[in-house]
Amino acid sequence: MPELTRRRALTAAAALTAAAGIRAVDTPAASAAEHHHGSPGAFDEVYKGRRIQGRPADGGGHHHDHGGGYAVFVDGVELHVMRNADGSWISVVSHYAPVPTPRAAARAAVDELQDAVLLPLPAN
Known part of the structure; x- marks a missing residue:
């Protein structure tokens, strides 16, 4: 298993944050309430x-x-x-x-x- 470096941890955190942001914006409730x-x-x-x-x-x-x-x-x-x-x-x-x-x-x-x-x- 590769060693966890600060760069890898920050990259993983950024990816999770971006994925969470996309999911929050693209929920069915948000789509139904707004056109x-x-x-x-x-x-x-x-x-x-x-x-x-x-x-x-x-x-x-x-x-x-x-x-x-x-x-x-x-x-x-x-x-x-x-x-x-x-x-x-x-x-x-x-x-x-x-x-x-x-x-x-x-x-x-x-x-x-x-x-x-x-x-x-x-x-x-």
Whole structure:
């Protein structure tokens, strides 16, 4: 049996770490919850009496696709969302309060709007 050297131990540790990282990222649960490029899956629910929906966008949207390929709607009106570099999400309604998911952004918008109607943003 070859002698265990520091180099071999570090190489083995690096290989195990890399293998563990790949396995953690490629689990079925992670694949089911996220679509292409880490985009969250679709949702459709009623939150505080308002219908909120979210789904991966087809890429044909306007505003330079700031939503990271994801579309969110409150009562059928598009809520413009943007994914930050750290993976958090913000919306046009709650721009200074990052949240972890587009669903959380939709809920935060409903909380902020209360009974007010979300008005569509004009396309430039």
